[in-house]
Amino acid sequence: MADPAVLKTYFDTVDNLQDYYVERLKEAVAIKSYELADLGTHVMDGKTLKLPPAILGTYGNDQNKKTILVYGHYDVQPALIEDGWSSDPFELHETSKHQLIGRGASDDKGPVIGWLNAIEAHQKAGIEFPVNLKFCFEGMEECGSEGMDELVVREAKRYFTGVDAVCISDNYWLGVTKPCLTYGLRGISYFKITISGPGRDLHSGVFGGTVHEPMTDLFLLFSKLVSPSGDILIPGINDNVEPLTEEENKIYESIEFSMNEYHDAIGSKTTIYEDKIKTLQHRWRFPSLTIHGIEGAFSAPGTKTVLPAKITGKFSIRLVPNMEPDRINALVEKFLTEEFAKLGSKNTLNVGCVHGAKAWVSSPNHWNYVAAAKAIEKVFKVHPDYTREGGSIPITLTFQDALNKNVLLLPMGRGDDGAHSINEKLDRSNYIEGIKLFGAYLHEIAAIKAE
Numbered sequence: 001m002a003d004p005a006v007l008k009t010y011f012d013t014v015d016n017l018q019d020y021y022v023e024r025l026k027e028a029v030a031i032k033s034y035e036l037a038d039l040g041t042h043v044m045d046g047k048t049l050k051l052p053p054a055i056l057g058t059y060g061n062d063q064n065k066k067t068i069l070v071y072g073h074y075d076v077q078p079a080l081i082e083d084g085w086s087s088d089p090f091e092l093h094e095t096s097k098h099q100l101i102g103r104g105a106s107d108d109k110g111p112v113i114g115w116l117n118a119i120e121a122h123q124k125a126g127i128e129f130p131v132n133l134k135f136c137f138e139g140m141e142e143c144g145s146e147g148m149d150e151l152v153v154r155e156a157k158r159y160f161t162g163v164d165a166v167c168i169s170d171n172y173w174l175g176v177t178k179p180c181l182t183y184g185l186r187g188i189s190y191f192k193i194t195i196s197g198p199g200r201d202l203h204s205g206v207f208g209g210t211v212h213e214p215m216t217d218l219f220l221l222f223s224k225l226v227s228p229s230g231d232i233l234i235p236g237i238n239d240n241v242e243p244l245t246e247e248e249n250k251i252y253e254s255i256e257f258s259m260n261e262y263h264d265a266i267g268s269k270t271t272i273y274e275d276k277i278k279t280l281q282h283r284w285r286f287p288s289l290t291i292h293g294i295e296g297a298f299s300a301p302g303t304k305t306v307l308p309a310k311i312t313g314k315f316s317i318r319l320v321p322n323m324e325p326d327r328i329n330a331l332v333e334k335f336l337t338e339e340f341a342k343l344g345s346k347n348t349l350n351v352g353c354v355h356g357a358k359a360w361v362s363s364p365n366h367w368n369y370v371a372a373a374k375a376i377e378k379v380f381k382v383h384p385d386y387t388r389e390g391g392s393i394p395i396t397l398t399f400q401d402a403l404n405k406n407v408l409l410l411p412m413g414r415g416d417d418g419a420h421s422i423n424e425k426l427d428r429s430n431y432i433e434g435i436k437l438f439g440a441y442l443h444e445i446a447a448i449k450a451e
C-alpha cells in the first residue's frame with residue numbers, strides 16, 4: 001500500500017496549486033491543435049500533408065523502479081462558435097458550476113496536462129517520484145493516429161524498452177459520479193463515398209430533372225446502410241460478432257449506470273433501448289454505423305438552389321472483437337458498388353476506407369489495474385466499476401501487441417463531458433482529483449512492487 005502520509009502531502013500540494021493548474025489548461029486549450037502540422041507526411045484527399053509530431057519524453061531512469069508509459073493526444077476535434085458553442089471554444093472558461101468549458105478540456109488536453117501537473121506537484125512537495133515515466137503524446141489521434149503504428153513498432157525495442165505497463169487517460173467515466181477503469185474499446189473503419197457527375201455545380205432550375213444528381217444517389221446509398229433502430233444492413237457485417245452468453249449478461253447487471261444520466265448526457269430521451277443492459281451492450285460489444293456528414297453539399301443558411309456536382313459522404317462503423325477491418329472494408333465496398341449499380345445512374349462512384357483500427361480488450365486482473373483501483377479508493381473512497389468504451393483509441397492495441405505489456409485506460413472526465421460536441425467541459429473537481437489519481441496510481445504501482 002502507498003504511504004498515506006506521502007499521499008496526503010501530494011494531495012494537499014495539488015489542492016494548493018489548483019488555480020495555477022486551471023490557468024495552465026487554459027493556455028493549452030487556446031492552442032488550436034487541429035491546425036498544427038510538422039513532421040512526416042501522409043496523403044489525404046489526394047494531397048500530401050505534413051503530420052504533426054509525436055512527443056516522446058522520459059522522466060527518471062532508476063533501475064529499481066517500474067517504468068510506466070503514459071499516452072495522450074494533444075490534437076482536438078475542430079470547433080467553431082457557429083456550431084453552437086456558448087463561448088469561444090478555444091478560450092477556456094469556468095462556469096458557476098465549476099465546469100471548465102473549452103475544446104479539448106476533457107479530450108484530451110486535461111489528462112495530458114494532468115500528467116505534467118502530477119510531476120510538478122511531486123517536485124513542489126519535495127516527494128520522490130515513485131516510478132520512471134515515459135511519455136508518448138501524439139497529434140493525430142482524432143484522425144485515426146496516422147503514422148503512429150509505425151512509430152510504436154519501430155521504437156518498441158528502442159525508446160519503449162523497459163516499459164512495464166501502459167496507462168492511457170483518454171476516455172470518460174460511464175456516468176457523472178463514479179470513477180471507472182476501462183479494459184475494452186471498439187475499433188473503427190472510417191469510409192468516404194464520393195459521387196461525381198456534372199463538371200461543375202449547376203442551377204437546379206436550368207438543369208434539374210435532366211441530369212443524374214450525385215446527392216440523390218448518395219442519399220439512396222446512405223439509406224441502405226443502417227436502419228433507424230441501429231441495425232447495420234450491409235450483408236455479412238455482423239457474422240463474426242460473438243453471441244451473447246448468460247454469463248456475460250450478468251456482468252452488466254452490477255454496473256452502476258443510470259439511463260436518466262445518459263439521457264442528460266445526450267440532451268434528449270431518444271435512446272433506442274429503454275434499459276441499461278441493452279444500452280451498454282450496444283455501446284460496447286456490438287458494432288454500430290454512424291453517418292457523419294457530406295462534403296460539397298449546400299449547408300449554409302438560406303435557400304440556394306444549387307445542384308451539387310460532386311459530394312463526399314462520410315460514415316464509420318465501430319468494430320468489436322473478431323471484426324477484421326480488412327474484411328469489413330471489402331464487404332462495405334462490394335455492397336456499395338453493387339447498390340450503386342442498381343441505381344442506373346451515369347454518375348461515378350468512388351468508395352474507400354480512410355482509416356481503420358481493431359477493437360481492444362485487456363485483462364483487468366493485472367497489477368496495473370489493481371494499482372489503479374487502489375488509487376481510486378484513496379482519492380474517491382469508492383471501488384471503481386470496470387467498463388468497456390464505445391469509442392476508439394487506435395494506438396491502444398498497438399501498444400499492447402508491440403510492447404507485449406498490459407494497457408490500462410484510466411479516465412479523468414465524466415460521461416457527460418461532451419467530447420466531440422459543443423461546449424465540451426471538464427469539471428474542475430475531475431481535473432484536480434484526476435491529477436491526484438494519476439499520482440496515487442503511480443505510488444500504488446511502486447508499493448505493489450515493494451510488497
Ligand SMILES: NCC(=O)N[C@@H](Cc1c[nH]cn1)C(=O)O
Nearest residue numbers: 107141142143144170188391392
Ligand atoms: N477520445 C478518444 C477518441 O475520441 N477517439 C476517436 C478516434 C478516431 C478514430 N477516427 C477518428 N477519430 C473516436 O472517434 O473514437
Ligand SMILES: [Zn+2]
Nearest residue numbers: 107108141170
Ligand atoms: Zn481522445
Ligand SMILES: [Zn+2]
Nearest residue numbers: 107142419420
Ligand atoms: Zn476524441
